[in-house]
Amino acid sequence: MSLKIENEPIGSLPRSSELIQSINDFRKNIIDCPTLEKKCSCEIKKTIQELIESKQNVVTDGEQSKISFIGYPLFNSNQVDGDGHVDMEKNNGVRISFNDGHTRNIPLLNGKNLPFKYARYAGDFVNEAIPLVPQGVKYKQAVISPSAISLIYPPFGIEDYPKQDFINDLINESEKDIRSCFNNGADIVQLDATELRLSLLLDPSGDLFQSLLDIINKTLSRFSPYELANIGIHICRGGDQGSPHSDKVDLVQLIPKLLTLRCSRFYIELASEPNKSQIISSVADNIKPNKKVFFGVTKISQSVETVDEIIETISQIAGKLPIEQFGITDSCGFSPFYDDQTCSRDIAFAKMKNRSEAVENFEKLLSK
Numbered sequence: 001m002s003l004k005i006e007n008e009p010i011g012s013l014p015r016s017s018e019l020i021q022s023i024n025d026f027r028k029n030i031i032d033c034p035t036l037e038k039k040c041s042c043e044i045k046k047t048i049q050e051l052i053e054s055k056q057n058v059v060t061d062g063e064q065s066k067i068s069f070i071g072y073p074l075f076n077s078n079q080v081d082g083d084g085h086v087d088m089e090k091n092n093g094v095r096i097s098f099n100d101g102h103t104r105n106i107p108l109l110n111g112k113n114l115p116f117k118y119a120r121y122a123g124d125f126v127n128e129a130i131p132l133v134p135q136g137v138k139y140k141q142a143v144i145s146p147s148a149i150s151l152i153y154p155p156f157g158i159e160d161y162p163k164q165d166f167i168n169d170l171i172n173e174s175e176k177d178i179r180s181c182f183n184n185g186a187d188i189v190q191l192d193a194t195e196l197r198l199s200l201l202l203d204p205s206g207d208l209f210q211s212l213l214d215i216i217n218k219t220l221s222r223f224s225p226y227e228l229a230n231i232g233i234h235i236c237r238g239g240d241q242g243s244p245h246s247d248k249v250d251l252v253q254l255i256p257k258l259l260t261l262r263c264s265r266f267y268i269e270l271a272s273e274p275n276k277s278q279i280i281s282s283v284a285d286n287i288k289p290n291k292k293v294f295f296g297v298t299k300i301s302q303s304v305e306t307v308d309e310i311i312e313t314i315s316q317i318a319g320k321l322p323i324e325q326f327g328i329t330d331s332c333g334f335s336p337f338y339d340d341q342t343c344s345r346d347i348a349f350a351k352m353k354n355r356s357e358a359v360e361n362f363e364k365l366l367s368k
Contacts, residue, residue: 003323003366005314006058006292007359009051009352010234010267011142011190012333013062014345019043023067023338040065041128048132054349055356058138058188061129067338070106070144070192073177077119080107080152094151096198100243104337108154114161116169122189123180130185138187142333145193145233146174146219147212167215174219182227190267191216191233192333198238198246200253213257220262232265232294233258236332237272239300240340250275255282259291269331270295270313271305277316284320292324296331297358298351300343305351310358311365323366328359 015023019039026036047062066072074080094106109116122143133139153166181189193216199208220228235254238245251273259266268283270276283293297313298305310328317326334348335341 003363005323005359005363006294006327007056007356008058008138008140008188008294008327008329009056009060010296010330010333011060011063011140011192012066012335013047013060013064013348014335014341014343015064015338016043016345019064020339020341037065044129045132048129050349051352052134052137054353055360056137056352057356058140059129059133060140060142061125063125063142063333063335065125065128070148072120072122072125073118073144073149073173074107074152075119078113079109079116079119081110082107096238096245098238098240098243098245099247102240102243104240106151109152109158109166111154111158111161114158116166116173118173118177121177121180123177123184126181126184126186139185140188140190141181141186142190142192142234143174143177143181145191145195145216146170147193147215148195149174150212150215151195171215171219171222175222178219178223178231182230188230188232188265190265191231191263192336193233194236194238194246194332194336196235196258197249197251197254200249201246209254210257213261217262223262228262229264229290231263232267233261233263234267234332236269236296238336239332239342240337244272247272252278252282255279256286259283259286259288259293264290265292265294265327267294267329268296270317271297271299271331276313280317280320283326287321287325292327293321294327294329296329298330298355300332300334302343302347304347305354307354307358307361310355311362314358314362318362328355330355 022036022039025031043064044061047064048059051059067075096104122141126141153163178189199212237247273279295317297310334343
């Protein structure tokens with residue numbers, strides 16, 4: 001009997017220079033939406049083909065149509081000022097500070113055109129990608145977590161729109177977002193929640209962390225056990241322009257409460273962490289039946305991990321967890337913001353190919 005280890009990418013992949021230029025032109029009103037969509041469709045087709053060639057059994061759209069991992073519910077929304085992009089230039093909104101000194105700023109609700117609604121649902125991305133996915137290959141769609149979007153409510157409040165009303169509307173919208181993916185053919189839906197680790201940097205007491213977990217769990221409570229088996233959550237230290245935002249927060253702090261979430265799949269970093277053994281042990285101590293943790297074995301960097309290096313990491317994981325309770329993935333999306341070119345596209349695919357080959361080789365070792 002052959003043992004299989006689930007193995008899949010996280011989501012975002014570097015955009016081509018041509019696509020970056022097209023998005024910039026669209027934001028400056030130089031080209032129209034249909035022109036941008038045509039370019040995105042070409043890039044999605046290319047991305048899926050390259051994922052198949054790099055031996056991925058699960059594919060994504062590489063988030064080629066997204067201006068950022070967080071931005072699609074806000075992009076061109078009339079409920080925030082500007083075009084909704086998570087900018088480096090603007091200083092208003094929720095500021096995310098990275099280690100190298102640069103920031104990204106999430107826009108706040110402007111109090112207009114309420115109640116809160118998503119400007120776009122991720123099911124649209126599934127519609128674009130599914131016709132390009134070969135039969136027998138699973139498709140995963142990354143969506144933004146409701147806890148991340150909860151940060152757009154202004155700290156000074158909104159007249160006649162209390163925060164709890166916003167949270168209720170947000171949970172409704174997040175449920176709709178996730179269901180739109182399944183309804184349009186996605187096999188797996190992954191909630192991106194980099195803000196969870198960041199929250200412990202912003203509020204070491206853990207109160208913010210717990211409140212964000214509560215929002216996620218209230219959203220997940222609306223799904224059946226069958227649906228929850230195909231819903232996952234991804235957390236990481238953040239990565240933009242080669243710099244993280246919350247690597248100073250020990251991942252071990254998050255794991256016990258993280259693994260209480262209702263979903264069945266958890267995607268966490270490992271390759272970039274200094275305390276790999278403690279992280280694996282914490283997962284082993286806290287994981288519940290019918291849950292699976294995917295460990296990120298590649299970094300966002302210009303160096304490519306070798307197959308043997310990845311096999312060594314898998315061996316370390318397998319020494320503490322049963323095969324059915326862990327999977328292998330990348331530590332983070334390779335380009336969470338469209339204009340981030342820290343990791344080249346060629347290197348990202350080389351990393352993923354080595355990851356898949358390492359899993360295949362490890363499975364062969366297990367079957368001997």
